[in-house]
Amino acid sequence: MGFEPPQRLVRALGESYGDTTAGEWLAGLPALTEEALAGAGQELSVDRVAAPGGRSSLVLLVRGGDGTQAALKISPSGAAPGLERAALAHWDGWGAVRLVEPGDGVLREHAAGGALLLERLHPEMSLRSLPEAKALLEAAGTVRRLWVEPPAGHAFETVAERTALRAGPMRAAAEADPDLEPLVTAALAARDALVADSPEALLLHGNFRQSKVLSGERAPWLTVGPEPVVGERAYDLARLVRDRVEDLIASSGGAMTARRRIKRLAEALDVDRERLHGWTLFRAVESGTRALTAGRRQEGEVTLEFAGWL
DSSP states (O other), X not given: OOOOOOHHHHHHHHHHHOHHHHHHHHHTHHHHHHHHHHTTSSOEEEEEEOSSOOSSOEEEEEEETTOOEEEEEEOOGGGOHHHHHHHHHHHTTSSBOOBOOTTSTTOOOOOGGGEEEEEOOEEEXXXXXXXXXXXXXXXXXXXXXXXXXXXXXXXXXXXXXXXXXXXXXXXXXXXXXXXXXXXXXXXXXXXXXXXXXXOOOEEEOSSOOGGGEEEOSSSSEEEOOOOOEEEOHHHHHHHHHTTTHHHHHHSTTHHHHHHHHHXXXXXXXXXXXXXXXXXXXXXXXXXXXXXXHTTOHHHHHHHHHHHHHO
């Protein structure tokens, strides 16, 4: 299969799994792709690689012999493609990209090897292409569709479980750099108070932000790339609050804008403002310390400066 994975994906996989494991998966990617294409039930041709793409999977824009278009997403097992598939199947296209299932025209979904066949959206056009105010409005309208009761007997982790796993690396980052200790302590205290009294247990996207909402044909905007988790809506909104953080940092009124976003999103989606504030703090500090540990110093410093405003 004659294509090169985007460098963004190569770097991110190395950070997530280590260079050796990532290199092994990337080396086997041509075979995985051939297997996924063959398993789709008919001959599929690859139009191109979606670039710059994401940080956890390769997305190929494909088409069938009759011209039917789709997107083939191939992920390592560590990205939990089975859980992504379960969430997308549960949403069934409501606010999210739709799985192409057996019987949907001539294309079939193929889950073996961590591959998903999805309806094709427009990867070059996300909500980040819109002016900020319009993007936030559309994001709010999209994410609220995803907040439904999880399926019975689901295997999704809870917000409490996911955030508990991330507390250890945050403490380690603070030990390595004592200047981080006040922010990390505040973020972990906020997390402990929030998980002790969660008001709801809904299916969440888990990594919702403007770049995860793409233009589509079936609906104007549809969500992609869930990292599904069960918990409260405020957790899902927290990542959205710091979208376009570089622009906020460069603005003289960035701190005020960040606090205003929390207020507006909480009011628009009927979410408790203080809980959204707490989760925004925790998720910003967790992301910032993780970026610093991975060597992405500029990203980490910007994210932690944002957290300091809160």
